[in-house]
Amino acid sequence: MKIKRNIALSDSGFVFNPTTGDSFSTNPIGIEIIKLLKEGKNEDEVKKHLIKSYMTDEVTLEKDYYDFVNMLLKLQLAEGDEDKDEAKN
Amino acid sequence: MKIKTKRKINVAVTGLNAIDSPGPGIPVIRALKESSEFDVHIIGLSYETLEPGIYMHDLVDKTYQIPFPSAGIESLLTRLGYINAVEKIDVLIPNFDAELFNFMKLTERLEEEMGIKMFLPTIEQFEERHKSNLAEFGKKYGIKVPHSKMIFNISDIPSLRNEFTYPLVVKGKYYDASVAYTPEQAVTCFNKISTKWGLPIIIQEFVYGQEVNVTAIGDGKGNTLGAIPMRKQYITDKGKAWAGISLEDEKLIEVTEKVIKGSKWRGGMEMEMIKTRDDEYFLIEINPRFPAWVYLAVGCGQNHPEALIKMALGEKVKPWKKYDIGKMFIRYSYDLIVGLEEFEKISTLGEL
Structure with missing residues (x-):
């Protein structure tokens, strides 16, 4: 899963999608995840980073992480690998 | 140091009804007032006595009532003859769909007899984009239409x-x-x-999707001089945008350029489209004039009304290549306090 290339993210957690005109706000952990995904980190790398940085267990992290990235997909802020494959075709 | 002096110009503008379903006149005037090339003297042309623009003296220098479109072209010509004798209009910008036909019919006579210039779509362009002809329009220019x-x-x-x-x-x-x-x-x-x-x-x-709009200007030779895509963020019960934001949407710009190139569109226009979840675009309407939100184009770095004046004067306009994305407009209402004598003047003398 990748964050769409034109998504703008500010330090305050304001997220702007210039294609749809939609804007959202996210908390500091959300900012961190979006930044890591924007840098091109994959799912394992992001999860590893979060486990190291925060006092949480893998099961809780997994659940919250998928909740969050599914929301990013639903809000058209990210695209799944299958979307990209379709776009290539 | 070289100081650039602005050229003085008299511009007549209709659509002064800055109401809940606003005409584009006031935004067009605001755009012209911010022109870097022209020092504009604005002559407002109104149909009704309570159009707010009549009383906005910081934007409109003088207003004259003109006959309703149903009165026909001869009475419009007579009235414009009187107004022009006083004001010496250089360029006229009509802003209502319903009045455009009369002004298009008068284009040559206004220029030849009074020296008033306009930059309007041709009657053929005006007719073929009518809501009732939209299906054929879509077929002709390869645009999906519901x-x-x-x-x-x-x-x-x-x-x-x-x-x-x-x-x-x-x-x-x-x-x-x-x-x-x-x-x-x-x-x-x-x-x-x-x-x-x-x-x-x-x-x-009914096509399910997100409504997106574009304000654009064509040079009449198939070139798009400028285009700004916008999404309405706050919509009134009349379906009008009360707030909106400029979008990054290359495909929408491409569709606009395709329409302008195919039809050789002349002048300002607004395209109303539906973007589906699958990124397909359906054209639902083309308005043959600037929309009431055209001032957003100025905010995004493209002064379309200024370009229209230059085209009307026969001058070259360099097409814009970029605009600011994520610029918003938020409309507001405002109470003007007006003396009864002003209302009396426009009501009885037909000018203020």
Whole structure:
């Protein structure tokens, strides 16, 4: 899963999608995840980073992480690998 | 140091009704007042005495009432003759769909007899983009258009089920549109819209998606001089944008350029489109003039009304290549306090 290339993210957690005109706000952990995904980190790398940085267990992290990235997909802020494959075709 | 002096110019503008369903006149005037090339003297042309622009003296220098379009071109010409004798109009910008036909018919006479220049679409362009001709327009220029049909009688509504599924959109020839979810609602919409705007009524397939709009200007030779895509963020009960934001949407710009290139569009225009979840674009309407939100274009770095003046004067305009994305407009209402003597003057003398 990748964050769409034109998504703008500010330090305050304001997220702007210039294609749809939609804007959202996210908390500091959300900012961190979006930044890591924007840098091109994959799912394992992001999860590893979060486990190291925060006092949480893998099961809780997994659940919250998928909740969050599914929301990013639903809000058209990210695209799944299958979307990209379709776009290539 | 070289100081650039602005050229003085007299511009007449209609559409001073800055109301809940606003005309584009005031935004066009604001754009012209911010021109880097022209020092504009604005002559307002109004139809009714309570159009707010008449009383906005910081924007409109002098206003004259003009006859309603139904009075015909001769009475319009006579009135403009009088106004021009006083004001010496250089360029005139009509901003209403319903008045455009008369002004297009008068284009040559206004220029030859009075020296008034305009930059309007041709009658052919004006006619072919009519809501009732939109299907053919789409076919001609390779743009997807929702299925639509003209009806003249309320008795045509029951048989719509053979061609359309509900919900469907009921539209007036010039203005107004409502979504009907049942045949009964379609009857109500038919009555409401036809009473106000006459016949025919256009029935259009309802396309699910996000409405996106573009304000643009064509040079009449197929080139797009500027185009700004926008999404409405706050919509009034009349369906008008009360707030909006400029978008990054290359595909929408491409569609706009395709329409302008194919039709050799001349002048300002607004395209109303629906973008589906699958990124398909359906054209639902083309308005043959600037929209009331055209001032957003200025905010994004493209002064379309200024470009229109230059085109009308026969000057070259370099097409814009970029604009600011994520610029918003937020409309507001404002109470003007007006002395009765001003209202009396425009009501009795027809000028203020």
